[in-house]
Amino acid sequence: MPSFCRLSGLNRPSFRVLPLQSRTSLHLRAISTTPRLQNKARSRDRVAIVTGAARGIGRAIALRLARDGYHVTASDLPALQPQLDSLVSEIAATGARAHAHAADVTSPAEVAALVRTSASTLGPLHTMVANAGIAQVRPLLELTEADFSRMLDVNIGGVHHCFQAAARQLLSQGPVQEGEEIRGRLIAAASIVAFKPFALLGHYSASKWAVRGLSQAYAMELAPHRITVNAYAPGIVDTNMWELIDEGLGKIKGKGKGEMIKKYSDELIALGRTSVPEDVAKLVSFLAGPDADYVTGQTYIVDGGIIYT
Numbered sequence: 619m620p621s622f623c624r625l626s627g628l629n630r631p632s633f634r635v636l637p638l639q640s641r642t643s644l645h646l647r648a649i650s651t652t653p654r655l656q657n658k659a660r661s662r663d664r665v666a667i668v669t670g671a672a673r674g675i676g677r678a679i680a681l682r683l684a685r686d687g688y689h690v691t692a693s694d695l696p697a698l699q700p701q702l703d704s705l706v707s708e709i710a711a712t713g714a715r716a717h718a719h720a721a722d723v724t725s726p727a728e729v730a731a732l733v734r735t736s737a738s739t740l741g742p743l744h745t746m747v748a749n750a751g752i753a754q755v756r757p758l759l760e761l762t763e764a765d766f767s768r769m770l771d772v773n774i775g776g777v778h779h780c781f782q783a784a785a786r787q788l789l790s791q792g793p794v795q796e797g798e799e800i801r802g803r804l805i806a807a808a809s810i811v812a813f814k815p816f817a818l819l820g821h822y823s824a825s826k827w828a829v830r831g832l833s834q835a836y837a838m839e840l841a842p843h844r845i846t847v848n849a850y851a852p853g854i855v856d857t858n859m860w861e862l863i864d865e866g867l868g869k870i871k872g873k874g875k876g877e878m879i880k881k882y883s884d885e886l887i888a889l890g891r892t893s894v895p896e897d898v899a900k901l902v903s904f905l906a907g908p909d910a911d912y913v914t915g916q917t918y919i920v921d922g923g924i925i926y927t
């Protein structure tokens with residue numbers, strides 16, 4: 619299976635030099651912004667990288683962004699290369715170009731190579747979705763140093779590496795394109811536990827709380843460069859990650875497979891159903907699109923009504 623498709627259709631966006639604008643002219647341009655119907659056409663020349671894309675929420679985001687008109691570099695751990703390759707074929711079938719590149723987000727060098735390869739294969743970067751993450755059910759008093767470090771390395775270190783490499787790439791690509799208000803977008807996976815921790819998922823909760831804080835700090839530092847930074851906070855999404863959480867909580871509480879996710883979904887979710895990855899992808903589609911040009915530093919909850927802000 620090829621790791622990229624439709625290269626023959628390579629159609630790099632032209633980066634015309636935008637003269638330095640005053641805040642006033644930018645404002646005027648923002649309010650006379652492109653109509654909704656042109657959004658898809660505007661995304662056509664754009665490239666997004668999605669980490670943790672081999673399955674679950676990341677996969678749904680990659681497919682949704684491709685449907686929105688993005689070309690997509692899908693990334694995950696090397697062990698999931700076959701899943702990445704099949705995702706790339708599925709994206710290519712939508713007419714978008716796609717590319718698979720395995721990288722461990724805990725490695726700054728691997729993430730830098732991911733960003734470089736994406737740019738040389740699909741063209742200039744526009745959006746980074748730092749979605750990769752891990753969870754672990756374990757009481758705080760039983761955590762080892764390795765448990766704690768691993769959680770932070772992947773969930774917050776990974777977001778930092780992705781944001782830093784992507785922002786450097788965006789700045790290296792020259793001025794903001796003519797007719798655009800925003801140079802690029804950084805988007806991270808937080809969680810509802812970034813607002814209220816889950817007992818027995820203490821270090822996971824802390825890592826996601828940190829994602830919310832780091833996204834706010836990146837938003838502040840990158841706003842002058844016209845890069846927006848936001849995060850999404852899913853609730854209980856039926857993926858491999860929740861299978862693991864269900865199993866871990868079930869062991870501690872003496873419940874069988876599937877009982878904990880059902881219990882929490884029934885008791886906590888106002889809209890009355892467990893979330894699916896596509897619920898989250900719809901929010902990321904908004905954050906990655908031109909309708910979110912004026913949104914930065916936010917963490918948006920998409921949980922069917924568990925946490926109220």
Ligand SMILES: NC(=O)c1ccc[n+]([C@@H]2O[C@H](COP(=O)([O-])OP(=O)(O)OC[C@H]3O[C@@H](n4cnc5c(N)ncnc54)[C@H](O)[C@@H]3O)[C@@H](O)[C@H]2O)c1
Pocket residue numbers: 669670671672673674675676693694695698721722723724749750751752753772776807808809810851852853854855856857858859860
């Ligand atoms: N499922 C949920 O209910 C839920 C809720 C809130 C937040 N989230 C967050 O959404 C994101 C996606 O979760 P999911 O439910 O799809 O989980 P998942 O386990 O199905 O997918 C996570 C992906 O990240 C990849 N990954 C893990 N460590 C990596 C690393 N070091 N480098 C690169 N890739 C790595 C995995 O291989 C996997 O493909 C995660 O950040 C998760 O914390 C999930």
